[in-house]
Amino acid sequence: MDFLSLSTPLLVLLGALKACGVVLLLLLARAIYWMFNMLVVAPLFDPLKNVQGPKGSILENHFRQVMDPRVSPDTHESWTRTYGKTFRFQGFGRHDYRLLSLDFRVMSHVLNSPVYEKPWQTRSLLSRLLGKGVFAMEGDEHKQLRRLIMPSFSTHAVKALTPIFFQKAEELRDIWETLIMNPDSPRDLQRGKLPPLPPPLYIPEKPLAEHIIDASHWISRATFDVIGLAGFDYHFHSLQDETEDVYLAYRRMFDIADKAPGLKGLIQLYIPWLEKILPDEGERITQESLRTIHQAGVRLIQSKKTAILAEKASSQEIKEKDILSLLIKSNLSSDAPSRLSDAELLDQLSTFLFAGSDSTSLAIAWCLHLLSLHPYAQARLRDEIMSLSPCASRTSDGPSDLSLTDAIDALPYLDAVVRETLRLCPPVHGTIRVATRDDQIPVSSPILLRDGTLIREGETIPIRKGSYVHIPIEGLNFSPDIWGEDARLFNPDRWSSLPAAARTPAHPGIASMMTFSFGPHACPGWKFSLLEAKIFIATLLPHFVFEPAAEIRKTNSILTRPYVYDQFEFGSRMPIKIGRYTP
Template sequence: MLSNALLLLGCSFIVLCGWWIWVAVIYHWFFSPIQQLQGPETHGPFRTQLHCIMEPELSPRYHDQWVLKYGKTMRVYGFGEFDPRILTLDPLAMSHVLNHPTTYPKPWQSRRIISELIGNGLFSAEGPSHRRQRKVLNPAFSNQNLQALAPIFSAKALQLRDIWNGMLGQADEVSVNVSRWISRATFDVIGLAGFNYEFDALKAESNLVYRAYREMFQVGLDEGFTARSILEVFLPALKTLLPDKRTKTIKKCHGVIYGVGREILEAKKREVEETSVSAQHNKDLLTLMIRSNLSLNITKDQRISDRDMLDEVNSFFFAGSDSTSLALSWALFLLAVYPDTQRRLREELNSLDDGVAFSAIDGLPFLDKVCKEELRLIPPVHSSLRVAAREDVLPLSTPVRLRSGSTITQLRVPKGTCIHVPVEGFNLLKEVWGPDAHAFNPDRWDSLPPAARDQPGLYSNIMTFSAGPRACIGQRFSIIEMKIFIFHLVRSFEFISRERIIKRNVVLTRPFVAGQRASQLPLIIRRL
């Protein structure tokens, strides 16, 4: 009996290994339709092309070269030739992927990494959970509610202006790590706008919650993707059995963040329940979200839990602070590199007074073009990834020539195929945006090339805020904040760049001084 059981177990193991070799190796290597696509070669079975796709100092050049050589839809290799993937810059194909999030969700590995830091909010939730969260959050992010937050943005922009003036003192100029200061300011903004909580990060970096967020995000940036962190994705029990510094830091920081978050949430829930809607004055996003979650328009099965709400607050800080601060920092950098554009923008900004309403700032045409061009040129989210949850057919607007010589206008996508979402690629492709696609030229928005008007994207034909049902809910929040900060800071200071700044994709596209490890953006500021 024992020998028969062992024989059966051995046969099952052999069959399982054979099945895995067929699915993971032989099929993908020899028979997958993805392998029939043309694409760059790796010159070695275990070489990867991910650095060409995901590093912003390299990717624009490779995207242009590969599209010219292979067409807009091609095969690339992830972790070696056993991992063929689709890279497409075809607008019809990408629209199809982003408009069918159930068929093309984020890979579970990506979701696990995201949720470890910021919980199961909008960034990591999929399917019914994501739809419930989106339904509850949508009213809070209406244009009317967001414009009501403009005074918070202005107050923090003016506070930052005063701090920089103090740093200048009697000097003609001073070097400022712009990205660090902007990050502190946007953190204050999301604290007040998100749930009416004052971090006072611009005054001092001593608040416990602020320090917990900073420490949590920093440990992820400092350590990056190590062999240990990748192994933990597949064996999460390691974090419990053998916790390392990263795991311990995140656990400690979550204790602070969720502890304070629960106190704020309970207080706000009592306030909403005990006060009539007409008598409520707070317009912060958490109050609006609680009100939406309790409204008669939301059925009981559509409501989200307190834990979900806390995860959303956590997500607000990641998106509302980190990504917006980077967009603002890159905008000031580009204005420093293009002084004529900076002077021209300042002339337009000076046509308005300091205390003007946001509607007047929003109506400034050149400021609008500058913001669009920065968001096109250096999107905070460089790229993303999707995986086919089932077999599907990908429509193509541009026919693709296969390795066999035949031409196709649609591509069969096997279940489990990874598809890269080249956010920056869609924004910078010379074939679409013209020969100066990699340059900062706000005037391009006066007359876009016809091909650019066909690009997918929630905002102005660019992919910076993604597209489809999972497009960025905070797009308008970011743009209002950008315009108000630029309005106050560029009217007050001249920005000059004297360092060689490079872009690196470290979760988001961050500035680095060439040759240095820590992310920073030193600019010279002069008082006007």
């Protein structure tokens, strides 16, 4: 073999290595440029650097102060007192200034303007869990989808579902009565025995309740059954037995999603193929759960679509009242180009289940917790409910579900208690938006900038494209400027004479309460959630008395969940003492 035949492959190899080296150098140079621009150049031109806010080191963040419900109320109060209602804080460092405001005018502009969207990272996480549902959509896609969905959540459509609310509330009531009569009943399928509990924050003078239940877990099972039937006419039977495959798939997936994503999860947002080659246990469970849900969902959608088309062909009245049937009906009546595919319908199914089960169950559980801490309010509400005698014992010869629903919905103190609970314990602690272009945000409260410039009421502050705006849902619900000096206290009577600032409608029917957000991305199912919570409380309270079993705190994952103080390692739970009510 001559030298020439040996040298040719060697030269090719050297050339390839040289080319790779050049590519690597270019990538390295680009990375250095990107980092230098992000850390040094871009912050020089960020208008938020001139807005007052807490100081921090170059890579320090303020996420815990802003997003942890254990400290965020004090943080908002302190920062507002120091910097005014509108300020900036550090995201991932001093280069990442973010805007936060307790000025309702600022938040109204951000939530109503098409300039601001959910960040792609948030939409990616939601899409991975729920598919391309209404919560993960933006722009024209979101508008089109919302138009299809809204008829399913009209007042008439929601009231048609109330027999299901009553059915599952009564089933839960009967199970609790069985547990009280026989605490060792095998029907008690809670997650093992509760560990020893620390003393409660409040101890009643004359204890009435003796048995302890995990209220949040039981109510979650009930609301899962509700959304299964009301949403898709699907029986999970989770109150009776937590073994149904689709139920378990959703539960496993949501439990994993509730955990912080960690460093690997954040990296996967930017390198999505990483999870394909290096899947962890959480990813394997999520994918397995999604396959189970997909298979069941496809069968369900095909079955309902076939039935609806057959009834339309025979000119019969379509009797289905569940949300999925109404959505399919609305979809089929739309222009062909704007119709959703079966895969897109399945994504909405998962979205409804997540939003319609856990968020409502948390609202009901927090309501029982607050009533356990306020025995006078509990007794007053019980008396109001029992003034409607059918509420204490609904029988076949009693009023219709619809008339009983109207009576419950009209109870003023029940309405006030549920709204006050949703104000103090919103299932979603906060959300986030990103500016898609440079913008000017109007303010209603003066802002003194770092350079001494005063931004007066009605004037604007600039924000650049790519800047993040945090929406403090709980913070606005706790604002004394909106709700009065007792804003952080449980006071249902405030709803009979709201301050002027709180009467400014953020969302039809709920005044300035931010719990359901407002604007184009407001929760479409707010009527569903309110009415379900009222019916559950009206069904349970005449039969039981509730007392605190431990000091309960909040923790923020995807939703704001309860845990026992000093027992965070046992996970989310809400132990409450329960006893039978005797007049």
